[in-house]
Amino acid sequence: MKFYCLCAMETVSLPESDLTSLPTVSVIVPIYNGEADLPELIQCLQAQRYPTDRVEYLLVDNGSRDRTSELLQSILHSLSLTQDNIRVRVLSETQIQSSYAARNCGIRATSSEILAFTDADCRPQPDWLLHLVQPFVQKVGQPEIDPEINLEIGVVAGEILPLSGNTLLERYADRHEILSQRHTLSHSFYSYGQTANLAVRRQALEQVGSFRPWLTTGGDADLCWRIQQTGSWQLQYAEQAIVQHRHRSTCRELRHQWMRYGRSNRYLHELYGVTLEQSLTAREVVYRLGRWLVKEIPLVCRQSLSQQNTSRLNASRLQTWIDSMLDTPIGLLCRYWRTVGQQQTKLPEMARHIEPLPVAAPARNL
Template sequence: MVYKSNPPKPNPPKSNPPKSNELPTSNSSHGFFPKVSVVIPIYNGEEDLQELIACLLAQTYPKEQVEYLLVDNNSSDRTLTCLQTAAEHCPITIRPLREVQIQSSYAARNTGIRAASGEIVVFTDADCRPQPQWLEALVQDFVKPNVVMVAGEIAALKSKTFLERFADRQETLSQKHTLANKFCPYGQTANLAIRRLVLEKVGLFRPYLTTGGDADICWRIQKEGIGSLEFAANAVVQHRHRATFDELASQWRRYGRSNRYLHELYGIDLMRAITFQECCFRLIRWIVKEVPKFSFKAILGKASLIDILTTPIGLFTARARYYGQMEAKLPEKAKIIDWL
């Protein structure tokens, strides 16, 4: 069984996690609390660590049933020192690890998996902000033996710039897009849990892959027909959107590289070219039809600048994705799968 329908949109939490060292307790007296290992790869994440660890401290999951494996991926800032300090002083189990041989978040995740002792391995990222009920909500579906993967929702942090508000409107980060992938559903590693037993059977991440590894591991698991991928809408992590055009272009070029790599690994369809002529046609139509329409609505308070500029920004991201796809080529080493 594979998750195929569009998942419901969660209500993003409005409150920020507590920043004290007080540990919350679970509201559920009869919950399902297996031993869990949370793996978080970190590269130059010093600025994110304080908020990240505050979010981990705020988790309602029983602290004796979870370990946090924070893997420094050869950072050049004070990430490792900060991790070691947190491990010494926090009332939760934080295990600082290092991956210095391969510069890839997937290699760092593999290092965490190898050191993990939990029966469920959970993944998120250093720039994510897990909400207090996140871990507890994420693992509940594993009470069903046929469930081998669970994806939680990824909501946006409060938007500060116009581009962040645009991406929020488009729900760029939401798992509902990846879970509805026409080739095969998958969950992004910003919010994903997998049974360790399954990783023993199908292997770990491809350590030399730099993007697309979340789709790859989910597809390998589903290809084996081992069990189902479920969606936990209430297991929410928040993530920041790209704030500048350079960051936005980099993000969509990376999506394009992922397309190319997965095409070479699985034969998925590549994104078609958007020609210069098509861009011109769509921009002319935008100027003639959409700008007057949404400008009038904006005067009436029924539209915003985001509505007016959706078409040109959409063309910008589509072109960036296409260029990323055309420039990329899967390295031979990236086909290697690590094993426990």
């Protein structure tokens, strides 16, 4: 399935008349135990250049057990005392522990024309929302419909770039662009965007329903695929709509991430029949480790010795050397965890349920 790429300028500069005619947007952020991320997230939302009278931010607490709820109320109080006219609403989803159920809570609470999604541990850039919404309002030469609205675009995916990290595992993920939307956009079944940076036209949701609330992973692919399968909507990639996201920095976090990828593969296989990822076999492990020991390690050592005497090896070069030496073992671990996640899970019957979204009159003003 093809997707369409919008390569926008680094900074969006629109006439004042264009800014006032932009669609209404609700940015929905599910939060679970997000007290460490909330201060920076709010700063990023306050820095958005999208017209403040056209956007609201819905922060949905998904049953957090830390100080998230307290901090959210404190944020609301602080915003009420400042001159900042950013509109923030705090919602709560406690019945279902799932980020997709939390997003549905936000969807039900608004009638905005465009619904944008990001996560609490993401850092949207100031022009993020302008770039993300831009494909929905491109002029497409169809005056019989509406010269300002592109009704063929139902979903827009922005790009996800890493926040700077210094650990071995963060550097591994950065080299392999683990978080990039380019991987999901090239899926052989249909393109899809991750909900860390995604926008959906409300009309598309009214047609296919919201997220499957009982899913715990894979819901972003499921929603994008349902929308595209109607034949009425396209997905577009807005490369300059950027959020930054932290890579996993510990083995525990990395294991959880890749096992979740495996569970997602299984769920989507059961829902759509898509091919499962090839499982990692013992034979492949033996082959890859043998190649690593016999070929890759000697090659890295020779390259290091030829470039600079080891006694003068500085910290940066040593770090690069270590990264190269351990790239293959880390990659094998990730594939193993994905295989385990794929093999040890089954789609819960409740997760097949799609939450319908009643048709609502679009909100022209918030």
